[in-house]
Amino acid sequence: IVQDARRAGRLLRLDDVFDFDPRAFLVNDSYAWSWATAVLLDGNPSYRRRFRELPRRATREEFDRRFEELFAGDGDQLREEWELFVATIEHGHDLKRTAIDFSPGEPLAKQDTTLSVAVDRGWQNSRLLLEAGETYQLKASGRYQVDDEPQIWWSEPGGVSIRYYNGQPLGMLLATVRPQETTPGEPNPFLHPIPVGLGIRLTPKSTGTLYLRINDSAGELDDNRGSVKVSIRRQP
Numbered sequence: 043i044v045q046d047a048r049r050a051g052r053l054l055r056l057d058d059v060f061d062f063d064p065r066a067f068l069v070n071d072s073y074a075w076s077w078a079t080a081v082l083l084d085g086n087p088s089y090r091r092r093f094r095e096l097p098r099r100a101t102r103e104e105f106d107r108r109f110e111e112l113f114a115g116d117g118d119q120l121r122e123e124w125e126l127f128v129a130t131i132e133h134g135h136d137l138k139r140t141a142i143d144f145s146p147g148e149p150l151a152k153q154d155t156t157l158s159v160a161v162d163r164g165w166q167n168s169r170l171l172l173e174a175g176e177t178y179q180l181k182a183s184g185r186y187q188v189d190d191e192p193q194i195w196w197s198e199p200g201g202v203s204i205r206y207y208n209g210q211p212l213g214m215l216l217a218t219v220r221p222q223e224t225t226p227g228e229p230n231p232f233l234h235p236i237p238v239g240l241g242i243r244l245t246p247k248s249t250g251t252l253y254l255r256i257n258d259s260a261g262e263l264d265d266n267r268g269s270v271k272v273s274i275r276r277q278p
Contacts, residue, residue, distance in 0.1 A: 043074035044131050056124040060106075082127050085137030089113070089120070118224050119144045125230045126165075132261030139263045140164030142232070146222065147171035147251035154275035159215070159254045161186045162266040165232055168252040170274060172219055172244070177277040180217065181241040186268030188213040188258060197256075199270055200239045207257055214239055214257040215270055221248040243277070 047053055059075045066072040083093035092112040099108045113120060123142060127135070139162060147170045159166055172178055182199035189195035189212075195202060201211025210216070216235040221228070232253070236244065254272060 043071055044078055044128055047071075048129060048131070053125075053128050056121060060109075078128060078131065079124075081135075082124060082137065086123065086141050087138060088141055089116070118226075122224075122230055122232065126232045129230075129233055130260050132259050134261035136260055136263050140260050142253075143167040144220075145169065145251075149173065150274070150276055154273060156271060156273045157254075159256070159270040159272055161188065161213070161256045161258075161268050161270065162263050163255065164260060164263070165218070165253045165255045168254055168272075168274070170252045171222070172246045172250060172252050174246050174249045177243055177245045179241070179243055179273075179275045179277055180238055181273045181275075182215045182238060182270050183240075184268065184270045186213070186256075186266065186270065188256070188266055189262070190265045198240070199256075201257060207259055210235075210237055210257045212257060215272070216255055216257050217242070217244065218253050219244075219246045219248065219250040220253060221250040223248075238272075 044053075054075055056079065059079050062072050062076065067076075080093075083089045095112065096105060096109060099105050119142070126140075126142075127137075142165050145167055147168060149171045155170070157168055185196055185198055187194050188197045188202060195212075197213030199213075199215040201214030203211045205212040215238040217238045218231045218235050220231045231250075235255075235257075236242065238254075252274070254270075256266070256270065258266065
């Protein structure tokens with residue numbers, strides 16, 4: 043049901059789900075959206091413990107108040123993870139592997155740095171803060187597994203061009219920059235990835251933290267093995 047809504051451009055906001063009137067549950071769609079919310083909150087390690095406190099407070103007024111207390115500091119982050127989850131939801135969606143670390147990055151301490159990106163996870167925090175208007179050279183290398191059926195599929199950062207996912211080759215290195223200051227209504231950066239492949243010159247429009255991942259379904263990360271080596275250099 044959520045996938046059908048996505049294809050039709052009818053994705054609901056998290057606030058819309060919490061605003062369901064009891065009469066909304068006369069149709070299956072409301073159950074699907076509520077179930078998706080429960081799956082996200084229970085499956086994501088950042089929210090699970092707090093979410094599991096809530097069933098004891100199932101009366102609506104107390105439940106709503108307690109939910110707001112428990113998740114008061116997670117508004118923007120939870121909204122972003124919800125938008126990403128429902129836009130990419132798949133059978134077998136691995137919420138542990140796709141959980142996002144929202145820690146703010148730090149500016150490059152020197153001219154360049156090198157880091158490793160795991161291929162069996164979703165968006166990964168580079169812990170680097172890229173500055174608006176500055177240009178950075180990203181170069182990637184490595185060979186890694188992106189499938190194991192009917193045999194191992196090997197990929198490099200440019201991806202496997204015999205299979206595509208979301209319009210890009212399977213296994214291609216992707217990047218996005220999450221702005222340091224987020225504004226409600228702005229496009230979710232995780233839904234607008236930048237193809238990196240073997241390399242790219244990146245000039246962020248807003249100062250923010252760099253995130254990296256390979257291109258793959260959230261339901262097919264567990265058969266990936268290896269990592270991508272990424273060098274990041276500030277251009278003079």
